Amino acid sequence: MRTEDLVSQLAQGLKPVRRLPSPLAMLGLWCLFCAGIIAAALLVSGLRSNFVARLLDGFDLYQLMSAAMVALTAGYAAFQLALPDRDQRWALLPVPAVVGWLAIMGWGCLADFARFGSAALTLTTSYPCLYFIIGLGVPMTAAIVFLTRHAALLRPTPVAALGGLSAAAFASLGLSLVHELNAAVMVLVWHGLAVLVVAFIGAMTGPALMQRAAAV
Amino acid sequence: MSQLAFCPAGFPAMSATEDRLVRDARWSALMARAQEGDGGAYNTLLRECLPLLRSICRQRLREPAEVEDAVQDTLLTLHRVRNTYDPTRPFRPWIAAIAERRALDRGRGVARGLARHTDLEAADHIGVDGGAETKLMSADLRAAVAELPASQRQALQLTKIEALSLAEASARSGMSMGALKVATHRAVQTLRRKFGIESNKGEP
Numbered sequence: 001m002r003t004e005d006l007v008s009q010l011a012q013g014l015k016p017v018r019r020l021p022s023p024l025a026m027l028g029l030w031c032l033f034c035a036g037i038i039a040a041a042l043l044v045s046g047l048r049s050n051f052v053a054r055l056l057d058g059f060d061l062y063q064l065m066s067a068a069m070v071a072l073t074a075g076y077a078a079f080q081l082a083l084p085d086r087d088q089r090w091a092l093l094p095v096p097a098v099v100g101w102l103a104i105m106g107w108g109c110l111a112d113f114a115r116f117g118s119a120a121l122t123l124t125t126s127y128p129c130l131y132f133i134i135g136l137g138v139p140m141t142a143a144i145v146f147l148t149r150h151a152a153l154l155r156p157t158p159v160a161a162l163g164g165l166s167a168a169a170f171a172s173l174g175l176s177l178v179h180e181l182n183a184a185v186m187v188l189v190w191h192g193l194a195v196l197v198v199a200f201i202g203a204m205t206g207p208a209l210m211q212r213a214a215a216v
Numbered sequence: 217m218s219q220l221a222f223c224p225a226g227f228p229a230m231s232a233t234e235d236r237l238v239r240d241a242r243w244s245a246l247m248a249r250a251q252e253g254d255g256g257a258y259n260t261l262l263r264e265c266l267p268l269l270r271s272i273c274r275q276r277l278r279e280p281a282e283v284e285d286a287v288q289d290t291l292l293t294l295h296r297v298r299n300t301y302d303p304t305r306p307f308r309p310w311i312a313a314i315a316e317r318r319a320l321d322r323g324r325g326v327a328r329g330l331a332r333h334t335d336l337e338a339a340d341h342i343g344v345d346g347g348a349e350t351k352l353m354s355a356d357l358r359a360a361v362a363e364l365p366a367s368q369r370q371a372l373q374l375t376k377i378e379a380l381s382l383a384e385a386s387a388r389s390g391m392s393m394g395a396l397k398v399a400t401h402r403a404v405q406t407l408r409r410k411f412g413i414e415s416n417k418g419e420p
Contacts, residue, residue: 001366006288007262010295016253017299083300085310150300153293211383
C-alpha cells in the first residue's frame with residue numbers, strides 16, 4: 001500500500017478521541033484508587049495496635065513518608081514515560097526516594113542495634129508481609145498498567161516496571177498501617193524483597209497486558 | 217489557532233522559508249482538530265509530516281522500502297495513540313519520538329528477520345529445502361511478497377519476519393488477532409504454493 005493511500009484511509013471517517021488527562025491528573029486518579037484499596041485493607045484488618053505510639057517514635061513516620069514518596073514518584077514517572085514525547089530520564093525520578101527509603105531503613109536497623117544489640121538484627125521469615133505486598137501489589141500493578149496502556153506501542157517495559165514499583169510501594173505503605181513488624185531489618189528485607197518482586201512481575205507481564213488492553 | 221483561519225484543509229505544502237515555530241504551532245492546531253474528529257485537518261497534517269517522518273526513518277534504515285514501511289508503522293502507531301497528544305505542547309517532538317521508535321523497531325525486525333531467514337522454521341513456512349538464505353533473499357520472494365494484498369503482507373511481516381506475538385502484531389497493525397491469523401495463513405499458503413512448485417522443479 002502506498003503511504004499516501006494509508007494517510008487517506010486513516011483520515012477517512014476519523015473519529016474524535018478524548019484527550020488523555022495530564023500525568024498529574026492521572027497520578028491523582030491512581031492515588032485515589034490506591035487510597036481506596038488501602039482503606040479497604042484497613043477495614044478488613046484494622047489499624048495495627050501500636051501504630052500511634054510507633055508513629056510518634058519517628059521511625060514509622062519516616063518509613064511511611066519515604067514509601068509514599070517512592071509510590072508517588074514512580075507513579076508520576078510511569079505516567080510521564082507513557083507519553084511518546086517525554087524524556088526517558090523521567091525513569092530516574094523515583095531513584096532519590098528509593099535511596100531515601102533504603103537509608104531510613106538502614107538508619108532504623110542501626111538504631112535498633114544500638115538499643116537492643118545484635119538480637120535486633122535477627123532475621124526471621126515473615127511470609128504474611130510477602131503475601132500481603134505481592135497479593136495487593138500485583139492487582140494494583142494491573143490497574144496502573146491499564147491506566148498507562150497507551151504506552152503499549154512505545155516503551156511498555158519501563159512504564160510497567162515503574163507502575164509495579166509504585167503499586168508495590170503503596171502496598172508496602174498499606175501493610176505498615178495494618179501489620180505489626182517492628183524490627184527495621186524485617187521491614188527492610190521483607191518489604192524490600194516484596195517490592196522488588198512486584199516491580200519485576202510488572203516489568204515481565206505488564207507489556208503483554210498493555211498490548212491486550214490497548215487492542216480492545 | 218489563528219493560523220488555521222488562513223489554512224483550509226487541503227492547502228498546499230508549506231514553503232521552506234516558513235518559520236519552524238509557525239509551522240509547529242499550525243501542526244499542533246491541526247492535530248487538536250484531528251483529535252476532535254476533523255479528517256481534513258488530519259489528512260493535511262499527516263501529508264505535511266511525511267517528509268519529516270521519511271527523513272527520521274532514513275537516518276536509521278538504509279533500504280528505501282524499509283524506510284517506507286517504518287513511515288507506515290509510524291502512521292499506524294500515531295493514529296492509535298493520537299489521544300496522547302497534548303495540544304499545549306509542540307507537535308514535532310511527539311511525532312518524531314514515535315517515528316524514531318518505529319524506525320528502531322523496524323531496524324531490529326530487519327536484523328532479526330535476516331537471522332531468521334537462515335533457520336529451518338523460515339524454510340518450513342515457505343517450503344524450500346536447502347539454500348534457504350539465498351532463496352529467501354531472492355528477488356523472486358521479494359516480488360512474491362510484494363504482490364500479496366497489503367493486509368496479508370503486513371500480517372506476514374509482523375508475525376513471521378519480525379516474530380511478534382499475535383497480541384503485539386495486533387497492537388501494531390490495528391488488525392484483530394483473528395484477522396491477523398487468517399491473513400498470515402493466507403499469505404503463507406500463497407507463498408508456499410508459489411515456491412513449493414518452483415522449488416520442486418528447480419532443486420535437484
